[in-house]
Amino acid sequence: MTENESNTKISMTASIMYFVLSLVINSLGNVLTIVTSAHVIPGFLGSAYWTAAQNNLGIALHWNLFWTFLIFGMLISLLNALLVGKFDIKRILGNLIFMVPFSALIQVFSGFFMPLLPDAKTWPMWILYTAINFLGVFFIGIAISIYQRVNLVLHPADDLMQILRFKYFNGKAGIAMWASYIPPTIMAIIAYLINHTFQNFGLGTIFAFFFQGSITGWGDKHVFPNLKHQRLEVGETK
DSSP states (O other), rough: OOOHTTTTSSOOHHHHHHHHHHHHHHHHHHHHHHHHTSSSSTTTSSOHHHHHHHHHHHHTTTHHHHHHHHHHHHHHHHHHHHHTTSOOOOHHHHHHHHHOOOOOHHHHHHHHHTSSOOOOOSSSHHHHHHHHHHHHHHHHHHHHHHHHHHOSSSSSHHHHHHIIIIITTTTHHHHHHHHHHHHHHHHHHHHHHSSOOOOSSSHHHHHHHHHHHHOOOOOOOOHHOOOOOSSTTTTOOO
């Protein structure tokens, strides 16, 4: 039995169930930030930080969303390998495996909610959409909490946060989340230098920047509290 396997306390069936649930919650949360942002004045709300930054750089480079998320995901996977200190093809493939159902669910939820919500034309609707946008960020933080604890496969950005959290910041989710925002911040700066504009940034982005990591830490303690971090690498602490 490997060190990684010895740190696994739940069955593969339970791991998959938790993972699928968290994937649905994460996709729904992202879509709630996207659709609410689309139905108010541009720049008022915005999407989650990573999504906003990647979209900006993709637009600046004239890439579609598929290539934007795939290429930047691969680059973050390589960064993760550098931080871990080894090139783990299984880990990188796991990052890519995450993206396929995640992207599909984003499309399904977006197709459902986008035509369902009317444009916000009054202050009460703006307030409602802001609350829904923040709820989306909350869902993302909770989903990250669940699938990081399961640690079956991860989105490259969340894998980065996981690595930083346990290898460099003694399990502190909030600090690790802030540190993991360095790459998308660089992306946003490069995008601004190219096209001199920010898109998809707003109140929701600011809310995610300051609170998503803390929400993830809160979720560790209060959402499925009996679910502990699984499959931790040697040198990582619980």
